[in-house]
Amino acid sequence: MSSPKLLLVEDDSALSELLEYRFENEGYSVRATPDGDEALVLASEDTPDLVILDWMIEGVSGIEVCRRLRREKSTAHVPIIMLTAREAEDDRVRGLETGADDYLTKPFSPRELLARVAAVLRRVRPALAGETIEVGDLRLDPVAHRLERRGKELQLGPTEYRLIKFFMEHPRRVFSRGQLLDAVWGTGSEIEERTVDVHIRRLRKAIAHEKAPDPIRTVRSAGYALEPV
Template sequence: MKPNILIVEDDDNISELMRYNLEKSGYTVETCDDGEEALFCAGELNPDAILLDWMLPNLSGIEICRRLRRAQKTANVPIIMITARSEEADRIRGLEIGADDYLTKPFSPRELVARVQAVLRRVRPALTAQKISFEDIVVDTLSHRVTRGNHPIHLGPTEYRLLSHLMNNPRRVFSRDQLLDKVWGHDVYVEERTVDVHIRRLRKSLNQDDLPDYIRTIRSAGYALDTEA
């Protein structure tokens, strides 16, 4: 699954330039141009990283960053601040609020992509790896093969996408709606209980021979991949 990047930028030209170069580099991209919209989109879309402009209408990038870090859903999402401010005090302030990196305008497309790759590699290494592992479960993202304890696990396409998403975000709780958006897509109508059906199938495939169940069910919240299951 391609990493999803949320761009929060009110300059349409800059926003489209970033979108074009990130999509060309293999990312999926969502954009918004307003502070309040940014908070809503970040909570609904569950992006893998956020590119956040410092100067925005209604709410500043700094205030948005502060609120994202306070919210459970977005507390651990990598944030790169985009700003024309180059002073050290401003950079330090953003980092203290919770930004993971800085991109100073004007920037080149190569720097943009390199910064995104670096922050994902540092904060979410599974997204840039060819193999994702959690305990004794390994997913090879190139061959789409899954093993557990070196034994092959045969999964359907939906169960594979579901497992890949959970393994890219270990210990992070996802509601059924969030899993529907991430695994099935925004434009597909599927009932919430369908998620439960595929979770059961995934568990059955993974937990043969009474192996530990790492898929944790959180009542009224959703699911997570966790050793505390």
């Protein structure tokens, strides 16, 4: 499924519930907690696609949560939108320095937050925001769950789909089999690394096109990468 996973850290329960409701209505998958420590646990258990973080929360402070998220390898690149009180100019600055991607000052309308979230996701991972991505002659429409090459639709299984989607989100970059397992199969999957080879083969077969070259590059003793065209 293509619903982006949000982690909402907000200790005002009324606001939290409202936002949870709104976001789920918009097709996001939301987990919420008022507690900083718990947020860190949740984030490490199942890496969210984006974190919405209230600055003033119980337990660990917002800034500390932010910092720790950045420190953990699995969450280091997860975008963070922080919510601040109007006066706390100071926090805002520190927040951005600490690595928040955007901030919103209370009070804000849910629609405003929705827009920011969509914008950040679009910037960081276009496919999550429902935008089609193109890499070389491949075009992927995440909303329709379709992949086509030179106008012709390709037929692939679920795993191959997730795999090519991941590659298309990070073109040219080489991923080890371990990284691919984490990203595509999910962290902690106990699967033979060699199995990745098999799926790469299946993917290659699925996207093979009469004259077009194979866009998947094998990097010996390192992994695989997707090359444009």
